[in-house]
Amino acid sequence: MKAVRFAAFGTPHRVAECVEVPEPGAPADGEVALEMEACPINPVDLLTIAGEYAVRPSLPAVAGSEGVGRVVEVGPGVHHLAVGDRVVPLGRETWVQRRVVKAREVIKAPADADVLQLAMIKINPATAQLMLERYVELASGEWVIQDAANSAVGQHVVRLAQARGIHTANIVRRDGLSESLRRIGADAVVVDGDDLPERVREQTGGAAIRLAIDAVAGEICMRLGDCLADGGIVVNYGLLSGRPCMLRPDQTVFRGITLTGFWLVKALGQMQAAAIADLYGGLVRRVTEGRLRVEVEATYPIEAIADALEHAARSERGGKILITPNGAPS
Template structure:
């Protein structure tokens, strides 16, 4: 069986390697065996390979935060799952051809849903749901300010916000991203810089936001604070710039701005099984209704992991890069993002 492993931290495309390992074997009573159909590659996967993630695994290690697949065997005590069921794998370490996991760590989904879209729900959509719907009570018409709107989380934020009747003010770092953000459903897109705050306030017409979402860090965070109401919240969930967050003491003391961090892995670990399944099922339902859709950049086999990781790390990349551990998969012709280059 093929599996992606790494023996040392370093540049992701050099650290990861495709290995032949023993097959996981038959499931025990409460387990299922899953053929992994698709895995999405996320910035957190790259951070883990580089040794910059919140948890440093004991080496050698495997990785892969999200995946979708089909059950090929069930343990004798498993009652609510059957061979052939399509599932989302909730646990980690999914970059391999097969997983033998506890039945409680998969979620059954409708067979007609696109496996690529399903494989991108856990990180992007679930993070976006937690950010948009759990951190502040937002009335219809309220603004959400965000950086990194073209990331998987940022796109999901725009999609969920539009569905919930909220407006997004999206801060980008390059002028050519403005039209792309608007095409992706953002209400307003502005290029960051010294004049951004004035332009943003003019667009918001005196209706400051209660919530700002940041995945970049650096000095741009300080420019989010003036766009918030007193007592507003900035939630940082990413470190794309690689720089420390800058936020003025006056904004915190006199403006009452609160800065929080959000880490999905930690959040999921504190949920009950029912809460976790409810969150993922919420994302699946929004996918089924056409609210959520991840843009697809490219598809790679496991043994092209170096190329896949280099593609993921390209500046200006549009859409997510996926691994197909067991080769090409059947997709509906109407699947969102169906036009994607294949590297198989």
């Protein structure tokens, strides 16, 4: 069978290859065999292949952090899943045609749900929801501010916040992104710049914003801090700028602005199995009902992984890039 593997760290589209690997074999007790249908390419995948992620796998390594598949074989002792069920595996190494996983580490999904949207449910929607819930108890009518608002996580923040009656102030890098964000429910869209706090206050009516969500790091953290009410918190979950997060002493000392980091791997590791199942069960329902989605720009067969990775690395994209290990899903 085919899998995407890399034997060295480096530029993803140069070091990752589609190769033949042995079949995974029959599932053992408590396991199921999956045929993977679709897998997105996320920033975490690019960082992992480049050797710049927090966890560096042993080489050679199979790539992929999430996806969706169908059960093709059920091992002994598994009674809640059947052949043909569509599931979202919560483990890694997903860029393969087939794999065997523990049955307790998959989330069952309805057969009629959007396959590509299900493939993208593990990382970005969960990150958005947990950041909205974990740090500040936001009430309906309050505001949250975020940068990289046109990213996949950013779009999920908009949709999930809107469902709770929470307004979003959305920071983008350039003009031309306002319409697409407002179409999915963004309340305010502001292009980043030195006068960001003033323009945010204009669009929010001077609302006391208590939560800022940051994917960029660097100097924008200070500008987000200037948009917050005293005692507000900046939650950083990304490093798009490649620079350290920054707050000024007047923000931290005199205004009580705090900065913390969010990493989904650590957050899930601190949750009970029932809470994880509840989190993803709710997200699957939203996808099934069409209330949670992000734009897809292109899909590629697994054999074209180099082209897919090069496309995913482009900064000016209009949606996510996915690979379909076994051809177009039905």
